[in-house]
Amino acid sequence: MNQRIFNLSNLEVSIGNITFKNPIWVASGTFGYGTEAPDLIDVNKLGAIVTKSITREPREGNPPPRIVETPSGMINSIGLANIGVKKYIKEMLPVYEDLSTKIIMNIAGTDIHEYIEILELMENQSSSITGYEINISCPNVNKGGMEFGIDCDMTAKLTEELRSRTDRLIIMKLSPNVSDIVSIGKASQDSGADAVSAINTVVGMSINANTGKSNIFTTYGGLSGPAIKPIGLAAVNKLYKDLSIPIIGMGGIVSSTDVAEYILAGSTSVQVGTANFRNPGTGEDLIDMIDTYVAGSNWKSLVEMIGKVEIHN
Amino acid sequence: MLIERAHIISNTEVAHNIWEMFLDAPGIISEYKGSGQFINILVEDSWNHPLRRPMSIASAKDGKVSIIYKIFGDVTRILSKKKSGNNIEVLGPLGNTFTNWNNDYYPILVGGGVGLPPILNLKSECEFSKIDHTIIIGARNSNEHFIAHDPENDIILTTDDGSSGESGTVMNPIDRVIKEKNRPYIFACGPEPMLVAIRDYSLKNNIPTQLSVESYMGCGVGLCQGCVISKNNTDKKENSYHEQYSLVCIDGPVYESKDIQFE
Numbered sequence: 225m226n227q228r229i230f231n232l233s234n235l236e237v238s239i240g241n242i243t244f245k246n247p248i249w250v251a252s253g254t255f256g257y258g259t260e261a262p263d264l265i266d267v268n269k270l271g272a273i274v275t276k277s278i279t280r281e282p283r284e285g286n287p288p289p290r291i292v293e294t295p296s297g298m299i300n301s302i303g304l305a306n307i308g309v310k311k312y313i314k315e316m317l318p319v320y321e322d323l324s325t326k327i328i329m330n331i332a333g334t335d336i337h338e339y340i341e342i343l344e345l346m347e348n349q350s351s352s353i354t355g356y357e358i359n360i361s362c363p364n365v366n367k368g369g370m371e372f373g374i375d376c377d378m379t380a381k382l383t384e385e386l387r388s389r390t391d392r393l394i395i396m397k398l399s400p401n402v403s404d405i406v407s408i409g410k411a412s413q414d415s416g417a418d419a420v421s422a423i424n425t426v427v428g429m430s431i432n433a434n435t436g437k438s439n440i441f442t443t444y445g446g447l448s449g450p451a452i453k454p455i456g457l458a459a460v461n462k463l464y465k466d467l468s469i470p471i472i473g474m475g476g477i478v479s480s481t482d483v484a485e486y487i488l489a490g491s492t493s494v495q496v497g498t499a500n501f502r503n504p505g506t507g508e509d510l511i512d513m514i515d516t517y518v519a520g521s522n523w524k525s526l527v528e529m530i531g532k533v534e535i536h537n
Numbered sequence: 538m539l540i541e542r543a544h545i546i547s548n549t550e551v552a553h554n555i556w557e558m559f560l561d562a563p564g565i566i567s568e569y570k571g572s573g574q575f576i577n578i579l580v581e582d583s584w585n586h587p588l589r590r591p592m593s594i595a596s597a598k599d600g601k602v603s604i605i606y607k608i609f610g611d612v613t614r615i616l617s618k619k620k621s622g623n624n625i626e627v628l629g630p631l632g633n634t635f636t637n638w639n640n641d642y643y644p645i646l647v648g649g650g651v652g653l654p655p656i657l658n659l660k661s662e663c664e665f666s667k668i669d670h671t672i673i674i675g676a677r678n679s680n681e682h683f684i685a686h687d688p689e690n691d692i693i694l695t696t697d698d699g700s701s702g703e704s705g706t707v708m709n710p711i712d713r714v715i716k717e718k719n720r721p722y723i724f725a726c727g728p729e730p731m732l733v734a735i736r737d738y739s740l741k742n743n744i745p746t747q748l749s750v751e752s753y754m755g756c757g758v759g760l761c762q763g764c765v766i767s768k769n770n771t772d773k774k775e776n777s778y779h780e781q782y783s784l785v786c787i788d789g790p791v792y793e794s795k796d797i798q799f800e
Contacts, residue, residue, distance in 0.1 A: 255760055262538050262758045276762075284781040287800065291755045291763030293588045298755065302762050305782075450584045478584055501756035502579065502587055503540065503628075 234525045235515055237271070237492050239470045240393050240418035242354055244326060244493060246271040247526060248483070248511045251474050251497035252330040252357060252397070253277065253302065255504075257312070259319045265505040268324045271493060275316075277332035277359045280342055282308035292430045292439040297451030297476070298498060299428045301442040304332055309342045317351045327352065328395065332359040336372075336382055340389065347390050355393025358386065361401070361424035373399040373424075376411040387416030395472060398422040398463075400455050409463045409471075421472035421495065422459045426452050449498040450476040457489045464490020464531045478506065480513035490531040538631065538758065539564050545623045546601060548616075553680035554608045555651075556617050562627060563600040569630045572658035573749055573791040576602065576629030577757040580612050589628060590616075591754050591786075593726070595654035596661060602627075605654045631757050632790050635659050635724050635747055640668055642722035642745070645714050647707050647735065649675040649727025655749050656726050671714050675707040675731065708734055715744060725749070729799060736794040746794040752785035759787040767798045 235246035249272040255261065258273035267273060285305025292299050307315070312329075320327050329346065333339035343356065360373035360382065372378045379396065386394055396412035398405055400423040409420045425446025430439040456475025463471050473491030477483060478499040486494045499506040514526070523529050546559040565576060577589035590612055592604040606613055619625065635655070638644045644663055648656030653674060663670045671691040676682050679701035686694040686702035693710045694702025703710060707727075715721045725735050726749035739746035755761030765782035766789065783789065783797065 253761075256762075260759055264539055285762065285765070287767075288763075288765050289753050290765065291753050291761065293586060296584050296587065298587055300755065300761065300763060305762050449587045498587060501761050502589060504756070504758060504760060505540075 234518060235511070237470075237527060239395075239472075239492060240355075242326070242393055244271040246511050246514075247487070247491075247493035248507050248514065249274055249328070249472070249493055249495045250500055250507050251495035252359065253300075254497045254500040257316045258323070258325075258327055259316055262504050265508055269508045269511055270325045271511075272326040272328050272354065273323075274328045274357050274495060275330050276306055277304045277330045278306050278309050278312050278342065279304055279332050279334075280309055280338045282306065282311065287441045289439060289441055290445075292445075294428065294430055294447065294449075295451060297447050297449030298501075299430050299440055299445035299447050300425070301440045301445035303442070309345050313345065313349055313351075317349060317353075320352050323352075326354040328355050328357050328393070329353050330357045330359050330397070336378075336385060339382060340385055343386055343389055347392075353392065355395060355418070356386070356390070357395040357397050357421060358382070359397050359424075361397055361399030373408065374402050376407050379408050380411040380415040383412050383415035383417050393418045395419045395421050397424055398459070399424045400452075400459055400475075401427050405459050406462050406466045409467050413467050413469045417469060419470040419472055419492070420463060420467065421474065422463060423452070423456045423475045426455060448475070450478060452476050453482060453485075457485060460486060460491050461489040461533065477510075480510055480517045483510055483514050484517055484529070487526060487529045488531070488533040490533075492527075492530055538629065539568065540626060540628050541565055542624050543602070543627050545619055545621055545625060547621050548619050550617070551605070552683040555605065555681060555683065556608070557595070557603060557605045558616070558619070559601055559603045560625070560627065561600060562602045565602050565627060565629050566597055566600050569594070569597045569602075571634035572655050572662050573634040574630040574632050575655075575757075575790065576604070576627045577631060577754070578604070578616070579626040579628075580616050582626070586612050586615075588755060589757060591631070591757055593652075593654040593658070593749070593790075594630065595657050597658070603654075605651075605657070607651045628757060631786060633788070635749070635791050637722060637745070637747070638663060638668060638670075638724065639666075642720045643718040644668060644670040645711060645718075645721055645723050646670055646672040647675070647711060647723060647725035647727065647731075648672070649707060649725075649731040650677075650681070652725075652727030652731070652749070652751070654726075656724065659724055671718075673707045673710045673714070674702075675727065706734070707731060708738065711735070711738065715742070722746070723794075733799050736797075736799070739794045747791050748794050748797070749790045750785055750792060750797065751790070754786055757786045759784055766792075767800065769796050769798050
């Protein structure tokens with residue numbers, strides 16, 4: 225059994241026509257552009273890095289306070305602070321040439337033209353980027369993003385337009401802040417998405433009763449961390465039942481048990497988010513831990529576990 | 538920067554609700570650069586409180602690091618229950634350091650409330666390097682002070698209620714010492730109203746000043762982009778990617794007062 229711990233081949237997963245060396249990715253907004261990770265970790269071990277959201281123009285983001293801890297979680301409202309796609313192409317793409325992990329670029333826009341323009345700028349470059357995660361679910365900007373994520377027709381239209389412009393992976397990132405996440409997922413699938421990722425953060429609020437003030441400048445922000453794991457698991461399982469494309473699960477993953485639960489619920493890969501803030505090496509640690517988990521279980525591989533949660537009825 | 542499980546040497550209440558903890562942290566010490574730097578503490582291994590807490594280093598020598606903290610809420614209360622012999626996971630050392638404290642200037646060190654630790658650390662470094670200086674420590678009342686008022690040795694305490702040292706804020710002694718000394722340079726850390734007052738004073742009187750600022754941090758290593766402060770100097774590119782904001786965790790926590798503005 226010990227030998228298997230060091231043999232990671234059974235952790236490989238496929239999405240579209242791409243094989244990832246393992247299912248542990250780091251989530252958008254929790255790992256910068258993938259180039260500034262502290263030197264105490266080896267990013268090349270990760271299955272993939274999803275970059276922070278890139279917009280057409282640079283964005284300063286929201287005024288502080290942007291972050292507050294909540295019970296077993298945190299609320300953030302960074303506001304898509306980023307350098308903009310042109311600077312991203314110039315400064316980040318060359319750095320990726322030296323990485324052996326896969327890079328998924330997260331794209332956010334305020335209207336359909338912005339998403340298309342960013343994708344076209346990227347497709348006109350030669351780059352080692354594996355695919356795009358499309359942020360249609362950021363709760364922290366006044367305009368855009370979310371309006372796609374709550375509307376099936378707009379999700380379908382956006383997915384279709386992007387699909388027609390790239391052969392790289394397209395992953396639509398779904399919001400939990402909707403009445404029916406499965407219908408948005410189906411709209412993505414039917415319009416050509418290779419996968420969906422779920423869930424983005426849950427809209428939340430935090431108040432300081434001593435001062436009477438909201439703890440976040442924008443009043444509402446995105447709740448993440450272990451507090452939202454049950455919401456993420458339910459979303460992934462519902463999507464798994466109705467979709468045939470892979471689901472990339474996330475929301476409160478901090479341990480190998482959490483990874484196993486998300487895979488049993490129906491995830492093909494998972495993303496680690498908030499846990500990176502506590503320990504940027506969490507993803508790296510989980511790769512070893514999940515291999516140990518599989519080796520000590522009755523499962524032959526991770527792929528075999530996908531969606532195999534036992535239901536009581 | 539490294540993550541180290543540090544052994545707690547002692548954890549004692551030094552003033553009302555103010556605690557001092559000494560940690561055996563040789564790894565942190567091996568990368569330590571100077572006063573102003575901080576460590577990010579994981580107070581408990583459970584995920585009830587997911588985020589680490591940034592704490593300024595109050596002293597760093599002989600493989601040991603100390604922090605001084607005030608009990609504010611659940612997390613600091615949990616921290617105060619830790620016993621000698623327990624261990625605690627720390628990430629660090631993080632952030633930049635105070636600079637220009639040397640014999641070309643007369644350092645005036647100003648600490649208020651929980652902003653005292655890096656200032657005490659800087660005082661030790663000045664003493665070690667034999668640099669004449671004055672320290673001014675502000676608190677609301679005498680219960681919060683754990684250092685004696687000793688103006689003859691350039692240690693000045695102030696309290697809002699006059700219960701120990703001079704009555705009033707740190708601004709009166711700052712103004713007085715600046716008028717007495719040649720080439721004064723202010724180094725300050727404390728609550729935001731105090732830093733705002735010192736920043737305004739320093740700009741008006743053209744006194745070079747470094748402020749160590751506090752910010753709510755998610756990660757401490759530049760990944761979450763949560764701990765921003767507004768920059769004044771838009772053409773100075775540092776570790777942050779943006780013009781308007783600076784990330785306190787990697788660009789700071791120490792800034793020249795002219796380079797930042799408070800909300």
